[in-house]
Amino acid sequence: MTPRRLARAATRSDRPKVVYEQLRELIVHGRLAPGSRLVETDIAERFAVSRTPVRGALQRLRQEGYIVDSPSMRQSRPTVAPLTGDDARELFDIVGQLEALSAYNAAELPEPARTALVAELATINADLGKAAGTPRPDHNRLWNLDERFHERCVEVAAGPRLKLLHSSIKPQAERYERLYVSYLAGYMSPSLAEHDDIIAAIRRGDAAAAKAAVERNWHNAAERLGQVIERVGDWGRW
Amino acid sequence: MTPRRLARAATRSDRPKVVYEQLRELIVHGRLAPGSRLVETDIAERFAVSRTPVRGALQRLRQEGYIVDSPSMRQSRPTVAPLTGDDARELFDIVGQLEALSAYNAAELPEPARTALVAELATINADLGKAAGTPRPDHNRLWNLDERFHERCVEVAAGPRLKLLHSSIKPQAERYERLYVSYLAGYMSPSLAEHDDIIAAIRRGDAAAAKAAVERNWHNAAERLGQVIERVGDWGRW
DNA sequence: TTTGGGGTAACTGTATACAAATCCACGACC
DNA sequence: GGTCGTGGATTTGTATACAGTTACCCCAAA
Numbered sequence: 001m002t003p004r005r006l007a008r009a010a011t012r013s014d015r016p017k018v019v020y021e022q023l024r025e026l027i028v029h030g031r032l033a034p035g036s037r038l039v040e041t042d043i044a045e046r047f048a049v050s051r052t053p054v055r056g057a058l059q060r061l062r063q064e065g066y067i068v069d070s071p072s073m074r075q076s077r078p079t080v081a082p083l084t085g086d087d088a089r090e091l092f093d094i095v096g097q098l099e100a101l102s103a104y105n106a107a108e109l110p111e112p113a114r115t116a117l118v119a120e121l122a123t124i125n126a127d128l129g130k131a132a133g134t135p136r137p138d139h140n141r142l143w144n145l146d147e148r149f150h151e152r153c154v155e156v157a158a159g160p161r162l163k164l165l166h167s168s169i170k171p172q173a174e175r176y177e178r179l180y181v182s183y184l185a186g187y188m189s190p191s192l193a194e195h196d197d198i199i200a201a202i203r204r205g206d207a208a209a210a211k212a213a214v215e216r217n218w219h220n221a222a223e224r225l226g227q228v229i230e231r232v233g234d235w236g237r238w
Numbered sequence: 239m240t241p242r243r244l245a246r247a248a249t250r251s252d253r254p255k256v257v258y259e260q261l262r263e264l265i266v267h268g269r270l271a272p273g274s275r276l277v278e279t280d281i282a283e284r285f286a287v288s289r290t291p292v293r294g295a296l297q298r299l300r301q302e303g304y305i306v307d308s309p310s311m312r313q314s315r316p317t318v319a320p321l322t323g324d325d326a327r328e329l330f331d332i333v334g335q336l337e338a339l340s341a342y343n344a345a346e347l348p349e350p351a352r353t354a355l356v357a358e359l360a361t362i363n364a365d366l367g368k369a370a371g372t373p374r375p376d377h378n379r380l381w382n383l384d385e386r387f388h389e390r391c392v393e394v395a396a397g398p399r400l401k402l403l404h405s406s407i408k409p410q411a412e413r414y415e416r417l418y419v420s421y422l423a424g425y426m427s428p429s430l431a432e433h434d435d436i437i438a439a440i441r442r443g444d445a446a447a448a449k450a451a452v453e454r455n456w457h458n459a460a461e462r463l464g465q466v467i468e469r470v471g472d473w474g475r476w
Numbered sequence: 477t478t479t480g481g482g483g484t485a486a487c488t489g490t491a492t493a494c495a496a497a498t499c500c501a502c503g504a505c506c
Numbered sequence: 507g508g509t510c511g512t513g514g515a516t517t518t519g520t521a522t523a524c525a526g527t528t529a530c531c532c533c534a535a536a
Binding site: 277314315 | 486487488489496497
């Protein structure tokens with residue numbers, strides 16, 4: 001990957017966005033470990049831009065929770081946010097609440113769109129079941145399918161505000177999911193059943209049930225993940 | 239008010255924050271009308287700082303939804319976000335979901351804290367009832383009490399992430415509430431009863447009920463507000 | 477009177493120089 | 507040997523100059 005050229009080639013007003021996306025990618029995929037210090041000048045040099053667009057990207061990452069300021073001093077020293085069990089639980093509950101609202105709206109969608117969505121979700125979940133059933137499941141594929149399942153509801157049914165919020169928070173859950181997906185692969189079958197509940201509720205237009213089903217799915221996921229984290233240990237704390 | 243001196247006196251690393259807070263205050267209180275253009279140079283001059291901290295403040299306001307970019311062009315021209323019925327409904331539902339999660343946690347609080355919170359909420363709601371019962375209610379006082387009622391749950395029971403999210407979204411609901419509070423004063427009694435439901439659920443430690451009660455409260459508030467907006471007309475659109 | 481085009485003014489994006497504040501290491505003194 | 511202080515290096519915060527783009531205004535022509 002050659003970030004230098006990407007950022008340079010970017011048109012004027014996209015530079016902060018490009019830097020933001022690249023950094024986020026690095027954080028989510030763990031290439032920037034929790035606790036790492038982010039130095040403006042280093043980043044600027046690395047992407048071949050000045051500190052100005054870098055500042056924009058960092059501020060956004062900070063506001064969205066990907067990076068935090070070192071606790072000690074008044075002058076802010078941004079570091080990659082740590083991954084802890086408590087944070088995971090809170091984060092998953094929040095994402096669950098937001099996606100639950102989407103599901104609520106999805107269940108109230110007018111008829112042609114709703115059936116289409118249900119069909120789509122059913123297909124994805126079936127694929128997910130098949131992928132999980134194989135002897136050595138492809139973790140990346142599992143994650144992608146699960147991701148798409150949740151994403152579709154939001155894309156179709158959420159309003160602009162909800163979409164914005166979701167897109168800024170969801171990737172942070174991705175940090176945890178990507179790290180622990182190998183440990184979580186064994187817990188797929190309850191998740192599959194929960195997805196079926198969601199689909200059924202949306203199909204019959206039962207908004208309250210759809211909402212509750214999504215909340216359950218995420219709350220259970222938080223519990224499963226929390227247990228795994230406690231077993232394996234936190235990252236970025238000691 | 240003399241913003242010049244405020245921003246100047248602020249210590250180095252607080253300047254963007256001060257500008258942010260002042261601008262947000264102006265927007266929330268309607269002194270900056272929906273659709274107004276925000277020009278970096280003007281703001282910088284007004285607060286007697288350079289464009290750099292102003293940019294930080296604007297970026298934050300944009301990300302939180304207080305300002306939007308003029309629809310047409312690639313270069314961003316920030317304007318104060320319009321107020322519409324649809325947006326109000328979506329916004330209130332989101333805030334409701336977040337506060338519902340807080341209430342859920344509040345109902346699971348360990349014992350000394352929970353009783354204290356319940357007592358506090360009961361007092362506030364009683365004051366609210368008294369204030370609403372007087373012949374010519376003080377709208378500002380009504381709003382403050384209602385605000386405090388909702389705020390306490392979050393302060394006591396929410397985790398750091400939830401608090402952060404809430405503090406960035408809630409003031410946007412405030413924009414609507416402050417504008418329409420005079421029209422909404424007549425609808426206080428259902429809201430009072432809904433508050434009582436919340437208090438009762440937390441008191442008996444019924445987390446699910448507390449969550450549902452908060453969601454109902456906000457969803458109904460969204461409906462009441464939506465009707466008022468449709469009657470009175472949107473702001474910032476025509 | 478309205479519409480189209482060109483030119484100018486205004487505003488934002490970027491880069492960079494400078495100032496202030498913190499951290500780190502080294503050394504002196506107890 | 508340990509601890510505290512001081513000086514330099516590092517890094518962020520701020521201001522400002524410059525470049526590129528957009529919008530607006532004015533004037534001419536239909």
